Amino acid sequence: MADRKLLAVSDLHVAYPENRAILESLRPTSDEDWLIVAGDVAEQYATVEWALKLLSERFAKVIWVPGNHELWTPPKDPVDLRGEKRYLRLVELCRALGVSTPEDPYPVWEDDGGPVTVAPLFLLYDYSFRAPGASTKEESLRLAHEAGVVCTDEYLLHTDPYPSADAWCRARVARTEQRLSALPEGTRTVLVNHWPLTREPTRVLYYPEFAQWCGTELTRDWHLRFGAVSVVYGHLHIPRVIWRDGVRFEEVSVGYPREWRPRPPRRHLRQILPLPPRTEEGAR
Numbered sequence: 001m002a003d004r005k006l007l008a009v010s011d012l013h014v015a016y017p018e019n020r021a022i023l024e025s026l027r028p029t030s031d032e033d034w035l036i037v038a039g040d041v042a043e044q045y046a047t048v049e050w051a052l053k054l055l056s057e058r059f060a061k062v063i064w065v066p067g068n069h070e071l072w073t074p075p076k077d078p079v080d081l082r083g084e085k086r087y088l089r090l091v092e093l094c095r096a097l098g099v100s101t102p103e104d105p106y107p108v109w110e111d112d113g114g115p116v117t118v119a120p121l122f123l124l125y126d127y128s129f130r131a132p133g134a135s136t137k138e139e140s141l142r143l144a145h146e147a148g149v150v151c152t153d154e155y156l157l158h159t160d161p162y163p164s165a166d167a168w169c170r171a172r173v174a175r176t177e178q179r180l181s182a183l184p185e186g187t188r189t190v191l192v193n194h195w196p197l198t199r200e201p202t203r204v205l206y207y208p209e210f211a212q213w214c215g216t217e218l219t220r221d222w223h224l225r226f227g228a229v230s231v232v233y234g235h236l237h238i239p240r241v242i243w244r245d246g247v248r249f250e251e252v253s254v255g256y257p258r259e260w261r262p263r264p265p266r267r268h269l270r271q272i273l274p275l276p277p278r279t280e281e282g283a284r
């Protein structure tokens with residue numbers, strides 16, 4: 001038991017051949033390693049299926065949360081489900097592969113450091129990380145359009161039966177908050193969500209207008225309220241570690257080839273548990 005690891009990766013974007021090769025290279029360090037896959041595996045349903053199947057055959061347990069790219073309904077995908085129906089079809093797929101999702105009981109990780117509940121979350125975004133100078137969602141979206149920085153979600157991520165992403169986000173936040181609040185007092189958690197739980201990681205975005213598609217203010221204190229020892233996220237394609245309030249925030253994304261190619265080589269799988277020693281390092 002001493003050598004097992006909880007590992008994490010996100011934003012594999014395996015439609016790119018170079019990223020497909022990265023996925024194919026991912027291997028556990030022991031027969032008992034678990035792997036968190038924090039969203040943006042691919043867009044086409046069959047590609048997501050291929051990727052999760054391969055990982056579920058290699059790791060003792062795989063824990064998946066959806067990214068915005070899995071939730072898109074891409075043109076020409078034979079699986080043309082939209083919105084919540086698409087999400088639930090992906091949940092069904094995961095269950096058939098034995099992969100844990102935000103709809104399943106939270107798995108509990110055990111090592112010499114004691115039990116930690118690993119909570120995969122699907123919370124989406126509500127445009128509340130507003131563009132600079134905007135005080136409403138409408139203003140924020142207008143500024144993004146004017147700047148030419150509009151997330152493709154606006155065209156491909158459908159939110160049916162919810163009227164908008166923010167309505168879907170609020171429903172997800174309310175339901176998830178109830179589940180996390182029901183955990184026994186003193187439960188230690190790893191909170192996993194594709195989008196960051198706090199606004200802070202978005203402060204370094206090159207285009208600040210993009211932050212409105214990156215999370216919600218509703219979760220800004222969840223790391224403290226729900227006993228997080230680590231918060232795992234992706235989406236920004238800025239892999240790094242930051243510490244706030246004594247909690248480790250890990251962006252575990254791989255990102256697009258044009259983004260990772262210029263960086264120094266790094267291990268793609270991030271160790272989440274056992275907790276690595278505290279540092280203020282950036283990308284590894």
Ligand SMILES: [Fe+2]
Pocket residue numbers: 011013040067235236237255
């Ligand atoms: Fe991504």
Ligand SMILES: [Fe+2]
Pocket residue numbers: 040067068069194234235236
């Ligand atoms: Fe994303």
